Amino acid sequence: MCRLFALTSEIPQSPMIAINALNVMKEGHDGSGVGILLRDLGGPFEDMKDAPILSGIFSEQGMKRLDLFMMDQGFMTKYKMSIKVPKEKLPDVPRRAMYLVRAYEYPEDWEGLTESEIKRRLMLTRLQIRGMGKEENDMIVFSFWPDTIMIKEIGDPLDIGHYLGLDRPELHARVIMAQGRQNTNYAINLYACHPFFIEGYATMTNGENTAFIPIKDFLSSRDFPGYTGYESDSEVFAHILHYCMEGLELDLDAYKHIITPLQDTDLKGHPDAEFLSHLKKSCRPLIIDGPNCVIGNLPDNTVFMAQDRKKLRPGVVGGRPGMYAFSSEICGLDATIPDRDKTTDIQPMHLDTVIVGPDRQEVEICPQSQALHLQH
Amino acid sequence: MSSIASITPSTLSLNDLPWQIEWNKDKCTLCGQCTAVCPVRAIEMQVYRKKTLNTSLLPGHEQGKQFSTYYGIGQKTNVANACIGCAMCNMVCPNNAITPQRNPGVSRLKFHMNQDGQPRRRGGRKNSTESVLDQIKFTRISMLTDPALDAGRHEFELRTLLGRILSPKENMKRLREKGWIPPVREIYPMVIGGMSFGALSPTMWEGLQMGVAYLNEELGMPVRMCSGEGGCPPRLLRSRFLKYVILQIASGYFGWDEIIHAIPHMKEDPCAIEIKYGQGAKPGDGGLLMWHKVNKLIAAIRGVPQGVSLPSPPTHQTQYSIEESVAKMIISMSMAWGFRVPVYPKISASSTSLAVLNNLTRNDYASGLAIDGEDGGTGAAYSVSMDHMGHPIASCVRDNYLNLIKIGKQNEIPIFAGGGIGKNGNIAANAAALIMLGASGVQVGKFVMQAAAGCIGTEHDRCNVCNIGICPKGITSQDPRLYRRLDPEDVAQRIVDLYVSFDTELKKIVAPLGRSTSLPIGMSDALGINDKAAAERLSIKYVV
Numbered sequence: 029m030c031r032l033f034a035l036t037s038e039i040p041q042s043p044m045i046a047i048n049a050l051n052v053m054k055e056g057h058d059g060s061g062v063g064i065l066l067r068d069l070g071g072p073f074e075d076m077k078d079a080p081i082l083s084g085i086f087s088e089q090g091m092k093r094l095d096l097f098m099m100d101q102g103f104m105t106k107y108k109m110s111i112k113v114p115k116e117k118l119p120d121v122p123r124r125a126m127y128l129v130r131a132y133e134y135p136e137d138w139e140g141l142t143e144s145e146i147k148r149r150l151m152l153t154r155l156q157i158r159g160m161g162k163e164e165n166d167m168i169v170f171s172f173w174p175d176t177i178m179i180k181e182i183g184d185p186l187d188i189g190h191y192l193g194l195d196r197p198e199l200h201a202r203v204i205m206a207q208g209r210q211n212t213n214y215a216i217n218l219y220a221c222h223p224f225f226i227e228g229y230a231t232m233t234n235g236e237n238t239a240f241i242p243i244k245d246f247l248s249s250r251d252f253p254g255y256t257g258y259e260s261d262s263e264v265f266a267h268i269l270h271y272c273m274e275g276l277e278l279d280l281d282a283y284k285h286i287i288t289p290l291q292d293t294d295l296k297g298h299p300d301a302e303f304l305s306h307l308k309k310s311c312r313p314l315i316i317d318g319p320n321c322v323i324g325n326l327p328d329n330t331v332f333m334a335q336d337r338k339k340l341r342p343g344v345v346g347g348r349p350g351m352y353a354f355s356s357e358i359c360g361l362d363a364t365i366p367d368r369d370k371t372t373d374i375q376p377m378h379l380d381t382v383i384v385g386p387d388r389q390e391v392e393i394c395p396q397s398q399a400l401h402l403q404h
Numbered sequence: 405m406s407s408i409a410s411i412t413p414s415t416l417s418l419n420d421l422p423w424q425i426e427w428n429k430d431k432c433t434l435c436g437q438c439t440a441v442c443p444v445r446a447i448e449m450q451v452y453r454k455k456t457l458n459t460s461l462l463p464g465h466e467q468g469k470q471f472s473t474y475y476g477i478g479q480k481t482n483v484a485n486a487c488i489g490c491a492m493c494n495m496v497c498p499n500n501a502i503t504p505q506r507n508p509g510v511s512r513l514k515f516h517m518n519q520d521g522q523p524r525r526r527g528g529r530k531n532s533t534e535s536v537l538d539q540i541k542f543t544r545i546s547m548l549t550d551p552a553l554d555a556g557r558h559e560f561e562l563r564t565l566l567g568r569i570l571s572p573k574e575n576m577k578r579l580r581e582k583g584w585i586p587p588v589r590e591i592y593p594m595v596i597g598g599m600s601f602g603a604l605s606p607t608m609w610e611g612l613q614m615g616v617a618y619l620n621e622e623l624g625m626p627v628r629m630c631s632g633e634g635g636c637p638p639r640l641l642r643s644r645f646l647k648y649v650i651l652q653i654a655s656g657y658f659g660w661d662e663i664i665h666a667i668p669h670m671k672e673d674p675c676a677i678e679i680k681y682g683q684g685a686k687p688g689d690g691g692l693l694m695w696h697k698v699n700k701l702i703a704a705i706r707g708v709p710q711g712v713s714l715p716s717p718p719t720h721q722t723q724y725s726i727e728e729s730v731a732k733m734i735i736s737m738s739m740a741w742g743f744r745v746p747v748y749p750k751i752s753a754s755s756t757s758l759a760v761l762n763n764l765t766r767n768d769y770a771s772g773l774a775i776d777g778e779d780g781g782t783g784a785a786y787s788v789s790m791d792h793m794g795h796p797i798a799s800c801v802r803d804n805y806l807n808l809i810k811i812g813k814q815n816e817i818p819i820f821a822g823g824g825i826g827k828n829g830n831i832a833a834n835a836a837a838l839i840m841l842g843a844s845g846v847q848v849g850k851f852v853m854q855a856a857a858g859c860i861g862t863e864h865d866r867c868n869v870c871n872i873g874i875c876p877k878g879i880t881s882q883d884p885r886l887y888r889r890l891d892p893e894d895v896a897q898r899i900v901d902l903y904v905s906f907d908t909e910l911k912k913i914v915a916p917l918g919r920s921t922s923l924p925i926g927m928s929d930a931l932g933i934n935d936k937a938a939a940e941r942l943s944i945k946y947v948v
């Protein structure tokens with residue numbers, strides 16, 4: 029079972045905090061890979077919150093092709109952070125030419141576009157680069173979005189953290205999501221590594237989504253180009269979240285009603301019974317199955333945790349005002365925020381979505397039995 | 405055979421018959437029960453003559469011959485009375501003295517079942533044990549990150565939806581704007597398929613209804629039953645149990661006068677309306693209730709004279725095309741119940757099914773599509789239709805489902821698959837396979853008759869005389885002497901047994917696949933088949 033850790037903090041923190049937490053939970057993953065998402069960035073990116081940042085792995089040739097492509101599109105490099113790969117190669121970690129984190133200026137002709145048009149174009153640009161990379165096997169792109177950095181690599185999280193020097197101040201961030209991978213179903217493919225990201229929405233999970241194929245079929249047929257990829261059965265969690273909030277314009281508390289709807293007997297007494305029964309029917313193919321703990325992040329930097337219908341995975345949320353962590357195991361939380369009031373730790377149960385908002389002042393528990401905020 | 409009998413082309417010997425009676429003289433008490441029960445009068449009391457030769461050379465023994473006669477059971481060899489292998493004779497024989505045996509050689513009866521230019525008609529099934537569904541295995545067992553679920557302990561949500569489901573966006577929009585949202589029923593995924601009151605005996609129908617009511621009201625299983633084309637007893641129409649019934653309308657419109665008149669008196673809406681355009685067992689052919697079965701009661705319910713054969717036309721005579729059917733009939737039926745009742749067509753599986761489906765996708769009032777495969781059963785049809793017409797259900801359902809995915813409507817128009825589910829006894833496995841290929845649920849008929857009423861028909865052309873009112877089990881007969889053999893209470897009990905055991909088996913299939921929170925519709929990654937061509941055709945894994 030993979031291990032998950034997320035942190036949301038008023039003060040930007042080093043990604044190594046999350047890596048250490050994963051390391052404490054090492055018994056639970058085999059060190060076959062790590063994925064990190066950084067948002068609400070500190071460091072130099074603090075001053076360019078709107079500039080889209082491209083994160084990915086590139087070969088020499090890939091870099092050249094990327095530069096040509098981006099120039100062609102009218103993107104100008106605004107800030108570049110290159111992670112120099114040490115000479116000494118880590119065993120089992122593929123040799124890469126470049127881990128790229130680069131902020132761009134928008135093309136001039138994008139000026140005056142609506143926000144939603146800009147979002148759509150950013151996503152399409154990412155998909156185009158991904159497509160190009162697939163053809164030549166020379167680029168892997170994880171995200172292309174403002175205030176967002178994503179790094180994924182095969183290998184032991186701690187080793188990789190040191191190897192790539194993830195401790196550097198440029199990478200400090202207020203929201204950090206990290207997954208230590210237990211390799212199971214799929215040959216290791218970086219596109220199958222968590223977290224998954226789409227238009228500002230990210231999720232990571234551990235477990236197995238046995239309803240993957242019908243969900244994938246449903247999302248792929250929504251006529252939305254971003255619902256693609258699916259190298260992992262977990263990518264759909266991010267896309268369902270996006271569909272819930274962007275497609276259906278619902279609030280986060282509706283997410284769990286889509287992936288694990290209430291049973292009819294429980295629906296009957298619910299204050300939003302009518303709405304929920306329609307949601308359950310029309311979103312029936314998006315019901316997940318199998319054990320899953322989901323940790324997710326929204327464009328406004330809210331972080332949340334939700335469990336599967338039977339709560340077959342561990343998960344705990346705790347901290348203090350200003351800093352909260354979401355962890356698969358309590359030891360991960362202890363290693364990160366030892367000085368918290370442990371009596372207020374929360375282990376979300378099968379109906380709960382546990383949310384820490386962008387102000388990071390408190391943990392909100394949002395059980396499915398409660399009335400919905402409905403549309404955001 | 406006496407010497408004056410002539411030998412005609414259709415004079416047959418026992419060797420030419422598919423079923424041969426073995427009669428044991430030593431055990432037989434000549435009670436006559438077998439000859440009385442035989443539905444086709446295949447056996448009769450016969451006089452046998454025996455010659456005994458005395459060839460002893462011992463002194464005092466007279467040489468010569470002696471004649472004696474004795475009585476026994478003999479089998480007729482004429483076409484009309486050929487044994488159908490029902491084994492009722494064996495069932496009633498107190499001494500087990502008689503039993504039908506399948507002819508180990510080659511029967512030639514088939515060549516003669518066209519006397520007076522009348523091709524063979526029968527009830528039953530296709531008479532073939534071939535089944536792609538039986539070959540499908542469930543291969544994606546959750547073993548790694550997901551320890552398989554416990555079928556006996558965990559909660560399962562295995563219901564399905566019948567009705568037009570709007571896309572999530574459209575549904576939210578209409579909720580906001582208080583627009584019309586099509587009715588959707590949440591039902592058990594195995595529906596008792598359309599078998600009419602008329603095709604079935606009153607005791608069988610009553611038993612089914614009682615069983616269904618018990619499942620709903622005592623066990624909380626929302627099982628639904630389709631009426632078939634033949635109307636519905638007036639009391640049922642006016643009772644609260646109507647909500648468990650899917651009313652079928654077909655091209656003969658039999659019984660609909662009564663139904664329409666009952667609408668103002670209905671306490672509950674029916675579950676749904678099924679418009680039958682086709683049937684898997686006899687595609688392109690209408691329903692048929694032969695005169696033998698049209699007694700006073702049936703005639704009254706159907707609104708026809710007594711004792712006449714009731715063939716429904718192959719097509720709905722008032723319409724020219726499926727487009728028109730969709731536009732007119734589905735909407736009129738919806739309107740009749742104030743748009744509160746789902747209305748969907750049932751068609752026979754065909755390589756043209758996709759065209760029908762495409763028509764439905766454009767019409768919000770179409771609330772599903774039932775597809776009946778070539779292995780479907782019938783109360784009466786021409787043998788040639790049953791044996792040679794139609795399309796297998798698995799690939800038809802798959803094609804339709806994949807087409808819905810292509811246009812993003814896989815959750816909007818539920819497909820119900822019928823025809824041959826459980827034909828070799830594997831009902832839960834067959835149903836689960838169809839669901840994972842894309843069906844929202846299944847319709848079963850023959851299995852229900854076999855399991856719940858003891859129908860003895862088999863895929864080896866046993867019995868299959870459902871059409872002429874002589875059903876030896878009283879299931880498809882309107883003759884009180886026959887249908888009294890069937891106690892409705894027993895049928896109801898067996899329906900409950902069938903559903904409860906099916907439910908356990910279904911859980912035993914989905915639990916190891918790691919599924920429990922919803923019915924695994926379209927979970928094709930769970931399926932594998934040991935046949936490369938079939939795997940490719942169905943887009944599932946080839947496993948050896």
Ligand code: SF4
Nearest residue numbers: 442487488490491493
């Ligand atoms: S098996 Fe049936 S049809 Fe044949 S002789 Fe016995 S009772 Fe008659």
Ligand code: SF4
Nearest residue numbers: 859861867868870875
């Ligand atoms: S037992 Fe009755 S229903 Fe079954 S095949 Fe024979 S005649 Fe038909």
